[in-house]
Structures are given as C-alpha cells and as structure tokens.
Amino acid sequence: MSPLSRRWPLLLLVSAVAAYISPTPEPPGAVLYDRSWPYPASGGDSWPPNPWGRRLWRRAAGAGAAPRPAYRGAVGQPHWMPPQFLQGADAERGLQRVLSRQRRKHGRPQRWNIARLCEERGECTCYSQKTRATYCCDCEWGSCFPGQAGVALEGGQLRRMDRLAAGDRVLTVTSGGELTPTTVLGFLDRRPQATGEYLHLQLASGHQLRLSANHVTFTRSGGGVYASQVQPGDELLVAAANSTSYSPVVSVQYSIMKGAFVPLTEHGTLLVDGVWASNYASFPHALSHALTTPFRLWPALLSERFVVADKNVLVDGLKRLGRLTLGAYSGGVLRLVSP
Structure with a gap:
C-alpha cells in the first residue's frame, strides 16, 4: 500500500476541519437563512443551537431580479418554516x-x-x-362578546361585533325602557383571534344572546346579574321594531366561539343580538361604570397607542386592581388545565 493511500483519511479529516472553521463569505445580493426555527433569536444566537455553526447563503438571480431559493422553500422564505397553522x-x-x-x-x-x-x-x-x-x-383575560354577535346600529341594521369600530352609533335602552342611540367610544378589550366559551341564551321571542358567563346582563327581577346566573324563566329586555319588551329565557346552551370584544359606549350599555346588555364583565355594572369614567371622558385612552399584545395596558391595570381589592367573578364554567 502506498504512503498516500495510508494518509488520505488524515488529509480528508484535516480538509473537513478547515472547511468547518473557515468563515463563509457573504456573496453580493445574498439573503441569510437560519435553521433556528422555531426559536429564532437576534444577534446570531439561537436555541436549540445550530450544530454546524454555518450560515447558509443563496445568491440573487441578478440585479433587480427576484432571488432564486437555494432549497425547497418558497421565494423569499427559508427552507425551515413554521407550519401554516x-x-x-x-x-x-x-x-x-x-x-x-x-x-x-x-x-x-x-x-x-x-x-x-x-x-x-x-x-x-x-x-x-x-x-x-x-x-x-388567554391566561389572564376572559371573553365577553364573540365576533359573531350582532350589534344594533342607530338605523336599525345589525353589524357583527368584530366589524364594529369607534365612532359607530348603536342603540341602547334608557332607564325608562326607551330606545336611544349611543356612541361607541372604543374597546376595553378587542382580541379577534381569541377563543372562549360563550353562553347562548335562547329567548321565547326568538332572540339569542351570546356572551360569556362572567358578562353582566339585565333581568326583570334581579337587575344586573352575571350571565351564568341567568336561569330558564328569567326575563330579559329585548328590542322589537321601535319598542322594547321583556321575554323569558327558554334554554341556555354553551359553545366555543372565536373573538373577544368589549365595546365601551357613552351609556355603558348596548343592544347585542337584540337584547339589552352591559359593557362590563367580572365586576358589578354600577362599579364598573364608575371606574371607567376616565375612559368615557377621554376616549383617547382606548386608542392603539396604549395597546400591547392586543391588550390595553390601562384597562389591564384597572382589572388587576379590581381583582386584588374585590376579586373577579369568573362564572365557574372554566377550569385551567395548564399555564
């Protein structure tokens, strides 16, 4: 056996080590790929770490042209992409x-x-x-109204809750039982992608109110109560044509629905699915209406500048204060499985 044939494994090993530790040059017009998904990190650090420590480049097709992918990924995307779901x-x-x-x-x-x-x-x-x-x-916030709930506008039309916006004129009911318009000042909570459990209160009039168990609604006998406390036979105030009347609850059902919305109006109430309901949840209506006075006086506090991760930081602070002092009502229908 020749000396060269005996040394080729050592030469191959030295060449591989040299290629590994040598920096990869950045070609002009290149796009950086990283295998660090699903934990991308800035500054070159990632977890789990890239075992090869190499940066993968692809060269652009030419000046002004779209770059061609070096792997099976779509144009402009790395090969290792998170699943679409x-x-x-x-x-x-x-x-x-x-x-x-x-x-x-x-x-x-x-x-x-x-x-x-x-x-x-x-x-x-x-x-x-x-x-x-x-x-x-959500680990901290509950749900109030689903995105499919209908809100009665001033003109009598119905608009989905997830399409409602600040400045819209909606209908509510006065203390005397008369319909009156009110303005949506903003949203105390607006999470279109959230998921929650909602009650379906089926009324004899054909109305079906959809809201969370800890949301406040109004019955004829008990006034402001939580939705989970409503029983078949309780009467809720509904709107029909240009008048209002009480209709008994026939059945109570539950379902998992998408969206969590809490609009704030000037009156603190509005018609949802044709039924008179409160703007507030987890706390009594009168107390919540008093504590949200700053938001009604300065609706700018509900603007996007105070929203972080789909939550208003001012409303979050107010909720935390209420839980510490009073304790929030959850309705007892959800059980947390894991944090």
Missing part, C-alpha cells in the same frame, strides 16, 4: 384541522397536543365543563 390568520383554522385529525384517529383530541399548540401561541389550555372541549384561552 401557527401563522397569522390561519392559526385558528389550522388548529381545528389538527383537532379534526386527532378525532378521526383517536376518537377525541389528545390534550397534550393541544397544550403544546397553546404553548406555541403563548396561551393557556382551558377545559370547558359544559361542552367538554379543550381549547386555547
């Missing part, structure tokens, strides 16, 4: 696809998989004792 508006739809596959395979969704998905979205895992469903929910 964890991205933006497709997150909820993708989550339902995952749960559907689990139901077909296992007969029921696997809770540990749901918990992992909720953790990826930065949310908690909640279990509904009424619907026996496990879903992703």
Whole structure:
C-alpha cells in the first residue's frame, strides 16, 4: 500500500476541519437563512443551537431580479418554516384541522397536543365543563362578546361585533325602557383571534344572546346579574321594531366561539343580538361604570397607542386592581388545565 493511500483519511479529516472553521463569505445580493426555527433569536444566537455553526447563503438571480431559493422553500422564505397553522390568520383554522385529525384517529383530541399548540401561541389550555372541549384561552383575560354577535346600529341594521369600530352609533335602552342611540367610544378589550366559551341564551321571542358567563346582563327581577346566573324563566329586555319588551329565557346552551370584544359606549350599555346588555364583565355594572369614567371622558385612552399584545395596558391595570381589592367573578364554567 502506498504512503498516500495510508494518509488520505488524515488529509480528508484535516480538509473537513478547515472547511468547518473557515468563515463563509457573504456573496453580493445574498439573503441569510437560519435553521433556528422555531426559536429564532437576534444577534446570531439561537436555541436549540445550530450544530454546524454555518450560515447558509443563496445568491440573487441578478440585479433587480427576484432571488432564486437555494432549497425547497418558497421565494423569499427559508427552507425551515413554521407550519401554516401557527401563522397569522390561519392559526385558528389550522388548529381545528389538527383537532379534526386527532378525532378521526383517536376518537377525541389528545390534550397534550393541544397544550403544546397553546404553548406555541403563548396561551393557556382551558377545559370547558359544559361542552367538554379543550381549547386555547388567554391566561389572564376572559371573553365577553364573540365576533359573531350582532350589534344594533342607530338605523336599525345589525353589524357583527368584530366589524364594529369607534365612532359607530348603536342603540341602547334608557332607564325608562326607551330606545336611544349611543356612541361607541372604543374597546376595553378587542382580541379577534381569541377563543372562549360563550353562553347562548335562547329567548321565547326568538332572540339569542351570546356572551360569556362572567358578562353582566339585565333581568326583570334581579337587575344586573352575571350571565351564568341567568336561569330558564328569567326575563330579559329585548328590542322589537321601535319598542322594547321583556321575554323569558327558554334554554341556555354553551359553545366555543372565536373573538373577544368589549365595546365601551357613552351609556355603558348596548343592544347585542337584540337584547339589552352591559359593557362590563367580572365586576358589578354600577362599579364598573364608575371606574371607567376616565375612559368615557377621554376616549383617547382606548386608542392603539396604549395597546400591547392586543391588550390595553390601562384597562389591564384597572382589572388587576379590581381583582386584588374585590376579586373577579369568573362564572365557574372554566377550569385551567395548564399555564
């Protein structure tokens, strides 16, 4: 055996080490790729770390032309991309696809998989004792009105809650039982992608009020009560044509729905699904109406400049103060599974 043939493994090893520790040059018009998903980090650090420590480049097709991908990823995207069900508006739809596959395979969704998905979205895992469903929910804030709830405008039309905006004129009811217009000043809570458990209060008049268990509504006998305290036979104030009347509750059902919205009006009340309801949840109506006086006097406090991660920091501080001093009413229908 020749000396060269005996040394080629050593030469190959030296060449590989030299290629590994040598810096990768940055070609002109290149785009940086990183294998650090799902934990991208700035400054070159990532976890889990890239075991090869190499930066992968691709060269642009030419000046002014779209770069060609070096891997199977789409143009302008790295090869390792997060799944579509964890991205933006497709997150909820993708989550339902995952749960559907689990139901077909296992007969029921696997809770540990749901918990992992909720953790990826930065949310908690909640279990509904009424619907026996496990879903992703906010760790601190509850839900109030779903996005599909209808709000009566001044002209009599209905507008979905998720399409309502500050400045809209909606209908409410005065203390004398008369319809009157009021202005939406802003939103105490507006989370279109949130998921929560909602009650469906079916009335004899055909109206169906959809709201969370801890939201305040008004009955004929008890005044302002939480929705979870409403029982069949209780009468709620509904609007029909240009008049109002009381209609008894026929049944109470539960479902998991998308969206969490809390509009704030000048009167503190509004017509939702044709039924008179409060703007507030978790605390008594009169107390909440008094504490939100600064927001009605200066609606700019509800603008986007005070919103961080879909939550108004001023409203969040007010809620935390109320929980510390009074304790919030949750309705007792949700059980937190994991943080």
